[in-house]
Amino acid sequence: MEDEGPAERPLTRIQQKNRQTILEAALEVFSQHGFRGATLDQIAEGAGLSKPNLLYYFPSKEAIHVELLSTLMDAWLAPLRALDPAGDPVEEILDYVRRKLELSRDYPRESRLFANEVLQGAPRMMDALEGDLKSLVDEKAAILTRWAEAGRIADLPPHHLIFSIWALTQHYADFDVQIRAVLGPGHDPYEEAEGFLDTLFRKLLAP
């Protein structure tokens, strides 16, 4: 029987469009002010909808935030998932660095949303950090360890190597205003960073 149960509603076109609009506006506001600093009125204005209408599509302010975070986590972890144990070690890691830097460049608001959440103790993400994230990192760290034991990359603490990639790439999104203030006009931080990080990790990983 092709009968759909009463639980699963197919989502109208209007619902899909408005949910998207709301999430887009919410990302803008949450990433700038953090969860507690953001207001539903700001999000509503950004989305061009009335406040009660927001709460017609999402049950609460927190639900919007949680939806953003969970959607974000997948995209955020994808580059690390792509790390291939069968590939060339140095090039695999450099690919990871490159993809992570591209995320910072193309989705800085998502990076800042994540940073805001972790900065405040990750109250809505602890499970994901200790669960999916930790197991994924542990798995990939094991690959790095094997590469190091085979003498194909330098012998470095694998977890901290991964942390350094996170730190160096996300820094360009999270501290964007500081970087631009210090560099002054006439610079493309991300383009310069790409070459610098390439050099950095090639030197670091050389056995």
Added chain:
Amino acid sequence: MEDEGPAERPLTRIQQKNRQTILEAALEVFSQHGFRGATLDQIAEGAGLSKPNLLYYFPSKEAIHVELLSTLMDAWLAPLRALDPAGDPVEEILDYVRRKLELSRDYPRESRLFANEVLQGAPRMMDALEGDLKSLVDEKAAILTRWAEAGRIADLPPHHLIFSIWALTQHYADFDVQIRAVLGPGHDPYEEAEGFLDTLFRKLLAP
């Protein structure tokens, strides 16, 4: 006339103590929730004082925040100021890395306060970033360039080298919960980071 105007009062012992208590409590709250997310009631409770009493010592919530930020900037820039053009290049830079990592370890709340502010566009710190910070960084970047031209360290973009130090050291304070969640129990992130960052920058700076 040498008459003292009504503006300069010497600050009572009680004033000094209570101002300190308030700033300590405010640091705790601001660093966790950001400016907009923090409330005077939280700060007052943390300081063990009544809310009107806070506003007896500080004219507004923003004044407390500004006071914290300006005090912070000095301590934050001190390690970079200490970079000595007459010293051994690699050791000078490694000293800087070490001092910066110690700041993250010993004053993580200050680091998160700073991160929160920059993350939100540094609305109360733009002047400092484009003024004192930029000129200090430019000055020290010139030293790095000279060292590179003399072949005493690797030829790297000096600004991004400094950014990498900031990113790698502050990451351990700002993303503390993520790092501990991924590492699991039984780790001392800062001790492990010290060795890792020492290795990283020695490899990176080698000509």
Added chain:
DNA sequence: AAGCCGTTTGACCAATCGGTCGGGAACAGG
């Protein structure tokens, strides 16, 4: 035309926000 269901909103609510005010408590110096 009628009815229906997804959509939208103005009016409203209790709670909380940053900040004020007037008066009392504590501590001087005389």
Added chain:
DNA sequence: CCTGTTCCCGACCGATTGGTCAAACGGCTT
């Protein structure tokens, strides 16, 4: 003791917060 200044707080204020609700709107089928 009295007097003045510093210190402290309960009560309160207007504005804003996240969230509710009943009523109305819209397009679609019958």
